[in-house]
Amino acid sequence: MGIYRIGVDVGGTNTDGVLLDPSCSPDKGIRAWHKSPTTQDPSHGIQNVIKALLETAKIDLQEVASVTVGTTHFINAVLEKDQNRLAPVAVIRLCGPFSRDVYPAIDWPEDLRNIVCKYCGFVDGGLEIDGEPIGDIKESQIAAECRIIEHMQIKCIVVNGIFSPSDFIHKQEEQVGGWIRKHYPEADVVLSKEVANLGFIERENAAILNACILPFARSTISSFERAVAPLHLRCPLFITQNDGTILPARLAAHLPIRTFSSGPTNSMCGAAFLAKKVNELDKETLLVVDIGGTSTDVGMLLPSGLPRQAAAVTEVSGVRMNFSCPDVKSIALGGGSIVRKSSSSARLTIGPDSVGYDIQTRAWVFGGNISTATDYAVIAHRLEGIGDASLAAVSEESVHEYTSLVTQMLERAIDSMKTRDADIPVLLVGGGAILAPDKLKGASRVIKPEYSGVANAIGAAIAKVSGTIDVMVNTADRATHSLSEDISIMAVDKAVKNGASRETVKIAEMDVIPLNYIANKSRIIVKAIGDFDFSGPISIIPPLDECDEGTTDYEVVLKKPSRSAAEVDRPALDIASYKPLVNSKREWIISETDLEWISTGCYILGTGGGGTPYPHFIRLREMMRKGAVVRVISPEDLADSAIVACGGGKGSPTVTIEKLPANEQVEAQRMVYDQLGYKPDAVIALEIGGGNGLQGMLLGASNNMDVPTVDGDWMGRAYPVSWQITPVALGGDKAHFLPTAIADGNGNNMLLLSGASEKLIERIFRAALSEMGSHVACAKGPCSGKKTKEYVVENTISLAWRIGRAVALCRANNQIDNVAEAIIEEVGGKQSAKVLFQGKIISVERKTVKGHVHGEVLLSASDINNEELPAEFSGKLKIPFKNENIVAIAIDGNGQEEVVASVPDLICVCDALNGQAIGTPEYRYGLFVIVLGIQASEKWTSSRRGIEIGGPKAFGLDVEYRPLGVFRKPRSVIQEFATTN
Structure with a gap:
């Protein structure tokens, strides 16, 4: 029975190895170690190190249970932007008319995009949120795309379909992958759903990076196999993954992206192992500084012995992706x-x-x-x-x-x-x-x-074993929370079956993905990890043969670095001294910096809803780079006779992270103003919160409108329905905006010429909405400048800008712990806002009803560094949500509940690692968060009507609204900087 584990880490400078005996406690089981320079062909270095370990330890080869290799080869190829190791990639999107303005790699660094992303084909396919196809996939279209891609001599193809991670019935990506192999058998095919979960842009980015290193990965891992084979070791070969677990070598050749951060993870896990020898460090948070031959990695090691994980969205070489990696600074x-x-x-x-x-x-x-x-x-x-x-x-x-x-x-x-x-x-x-x-x-x-x-x-040698359960469950009779607990037990059992020691197994990841509009069905994914159990029998797996994927021109030779793999620090913007441009007409000309800060602020003001602004941000930024000018004006500068248009998205925010827009916003506006026979003078956003906060600027800067955007909106936050607006709160329950139109971007449009009330219009559109993909663009009829000034929540674009700037400044000064206080200062100070809670998400329940995501998130008081929290943060906090967060309910140790905040006040959940907002679709187990409460505008709180339609009872909750504090009118950027430019 094998008891020894060999760990090898191949760095840019040295190849390190250890032979570990976990049964030997006095020296923590390290029987032999060896360090030697990495060879030009790294397989020779691996072989040399393992030989040295075996000669030193003098053990029987049959006693070696496994060889685990950690490598930075694949991420270094991306970081170094080495076109000798990165293959060109083509993308086939199953999207119908959607996503075409947000092309693949639109947000990548230009030099990396030019190396990797060579072609994109937009074809029919993709799913609506309810699982119905946007359009049927067609083999003829795929065959045509294959001919184009083959002519371009591109051999790596990514298939990305809208809502593909939830596609268990039609299996569009799988079918298209089969057609590609039929019509272009020489191509490598990467299905996006096999790489990452929901989040169209981030999933596609990860799939593209995975595809571009496939040939190099095959050659590299094949060389690792060749290095081990002559040593006559009868044990499996593993590659370490980002999360500290192991992946069979052949599977790693298909999913090399899962190894991207394995180098830092190995060092962090090895450091945790060594820290146990220093008794006073055993249960303490500490920083690990790993100084290698070419770069230094710094990461946080938690008392659990696991590395602190990065935010929900991470970046590699400037590319956003949505899978977990250790939080490391290089x-x-x-x-x-x-x-x-x-x-x-x-x-x-x-x-x-x-x-x-x-x-x-x-x-x-x-x-x-x-x-x-x-x-x-x-x-x-x-x-x-x-x-x-x-x-x-x-x-x-x-x-x-x-x-x-x-x-x-x-x-x-x-x-x-x-x-x-x-x-x-x-x-x-x-x-x-x-x-x-x-x-x-x-x-x-x-x-x-x-x-x-x-x-x-050492980290590679002690890499953990995982067990993942991915199942469909019926939620009709039991809460998702209860089902998740059962599935967690199944994941633990599977990890144990795979070789983990039961007492060491912990839940590492949990995702609950509702199958929207399929009644009482959810997909639950739980991953458990634990230490390898050497006390039981170990399955001996025959040595892996050379990769059977065919030959390749990619040599497994380490390139002599002309620069470090670590990113070189670039001069940063001086945030404190930055001034936005306000021209002599009192028009704020939005820059890319302004837009980035506004986008950050919009998501925080979205109170969990409104959808992430990111796709709209990169779309608007691309428009600006092509010459569009975004102008923002103060509400007070509107003439009473001005015609003000209004537009935004309507529906579930879960849709917007997958189904990127077509041209529905402009189509809806065109219907309204073609009917009226005139054009507007300005445009205002329906709500400042989430993606809709940018829609006014997107519309205003479009060629079809080319008008300024009003610095304000009808909500001062985000609400789930478009009749929850200040014109209804202040002007009565009638139809304020006629005609009104909706468009779904797929050729289905509706124009309503008359209606009894905004609420009834909303109900009519909601009935259609569920059949139109649960998300449409809405164009509300015109409003006069006089009425706009009466109803508007003023200066909310300015407020979003100030919040975003505060977050950026905290990041730049490495003061993320102060981000809550910085935001509070920008929204009016301690009389207007407060920190409601600090802790970790421990459960999330979701379901979709009539286009809205309903659910509840539960947080447990916890500090990100496992240090003592202030006394006011204890127990748990429960936040029910309907697209947006509705109430915050504190739960003490005795189970007593107290409402500490409610709508119309803003309840904002931010990532404790970076200050970014976390929307309700992104809530997941294990995230450390800060919960802020912000006093709502007096446009909501000054009247019984405002509380009636915007307060907790409007959401069916028997809760009396109590204001958090005193509202302070946001400071106008235009007013502040008009006199300084």
Whole structure:
């Protein structure tokens, strides 16, 4: 029975290995370790390291249970934007008329997009939220696309269908994948649903990155198999994944993106293993600083022993994706970093380029002619007998400058990962740990544990085992919460069956995806992870053969880095001194910076609903880059006789993360104003919250309208229905805006010429909405300038801008822990807003009813760093939502409930890691969040009518509204900056 595990980590400079015996407790089971330079063909280095481990340990080969390899090959290919290792990719979208203005990789860095994304074909297909096809897929269209792609000599194809992760019946992506293999058998096909979950743009991004490295991944993993095969080890070969679990080698060849962050994860998990030897660190949050040959990674290790995870949406090389990765900051500092003295400024610089795996031939200490960080570290530590006369020629002044610069670089990286000013223990690992001083600002202690140089290989050796359950459940008789608990038990059992030790298994991920408009059905995905159980029998899997995917021109040769794999820091915008442009006509000309901040603020003001603004943000930004001008004017500058249009999206926000718009917004406006026979003078957003907060600017900047957007809206937040607006609250329950139109973007349009009330118009459109994909564009009839000034919630675009700027400033200053206070200051101060709760999401229940996402999220008081919370944050917080968050209910230790906030006041949930809003579709188990309460506009709270249609009873809750505080009118950006430009 095998008991030993071999872990190997292939870095850009060194290949590290350990042989671990988990039954040997005094030295934590490390029987042998070895570090050697990474070879040009990394398979040779892997083989050399494993041979050395076996020779040192002198064990029977039959006793080796597994070989696990961690590699940064695949992510480095993306970070370095190496077109020799990145294959061109074509995308086939199953989308019908939708998403065509938001083309693939629209938000990528231009240089990476130009290397990878070569073609996109838009074809019929995709699903509505209820599972019905937007259109049927057609083999003839796919055959035509295959001919085009084959002619372009592109062999990697991504298939991305709208709502494909929820497609269990039609299986459109699977059918299209089969047709591609039929008509273009030489192509590699990546189905987006196999890579990531809901979130059209982010899922497609991940699928494209996965596709572009497939040929290189096959060659690399095949070389790993060839390295192990001659050693006659009868054990499986695994590759480590982003989350610290293992993936069979052949499966990793198909899904290399799952290994992207395995390098930092290995180091973090290895550091957790080593931290247990330092007793006082066993249950303490600490920073892990992993100094390698080309870069340094800094991450937070939680008392659980697991790395702190990044936000719900993460970025790799500027590309947004929606799967979990460890939260790591990388800087271009490593043992092989080249040290230079500039002749012009006489300043010493370190990196970003590195000699990488050539350090043993090119560095001074090894007789080379290039000065590296390792050389200067040797001099600084006065290590005798190493190097030659080159070291003696370095002046004391240069050594001091080097030491100061390394210290500054590490201290900046540490500070950027902390979420508060207090010092925190720092655990140094990696072969380059010698570079670091013994004291660092921001570190309460600097610890360099034994075996720290091979922490990454230790992490690979102890990589965990996972068990995932992905099932359809009936929610008619039992709550989703209860079902999730049962499925969690099944996931734990499966992890144990796969080899995990039961007492170590924990729930790592949980997703609940309702099958909208399919009654009482949900998809629940639960992932459990645990340590490998060496006490039981281990299945011996025959050695893997070479990959059977055919030959490829992609050589498995490490490219000599001309720069570090870590991103080079670029000069940042000086946020504090930035001034928006307001021209002499008192028009605010929106810049890309303004737009980004407004987008951030809109989602926070969306109170969980309104849909993410991101797709609308990148669409509007692209319009601006092509010459569109976005103008915003103050409500007070409207003439009484002005004609003000209004538009926005109507329906479930869950739709908008998948079904990107067609031209429905303009189509709806065109119907209204073609009927009236005139054009509007300005446009106003229906609501500032969520994606609708940008719709006014999108419409105003379009060629069809070209009018300014009013700095305000009809809600001051987001509400689920379009009759919950200030004109109804202040002007009575009649039809205020006629004619009114809706359009679904798929050729289905409705124009209503008359109606009894806004509420009845809403009900009529809602009846149609459920048959039109649960999301349409709505164009409300015109409003006069005089009425607009009477009804408008003023300066809400300004407010969104100020909130977004506050978040950006906190990020830039590494003060995310202060983001709640910064937002509170911008919305009127402590008399107008407060932090309601801080904690972790522990359960989410959702269902879709008549186009709205209904549900409830439950939070448990918790600090992201597992430190003590202020006394007011204890127990649990329950937030029922209907698209938007409705009430916040505190639950104490005795189960007593108290409503601490309710509509029309704003209840905003923000990610504690980055300050971004989290919408109700994105609520998921394990996210650390901050809940803010913000006082609503007096347009809602000053009358009984406003509370009646916008308060909790409008949502069927028997709760009396109590204001959070005193409303403060948002400060106008136009008023503030008109006199300073």
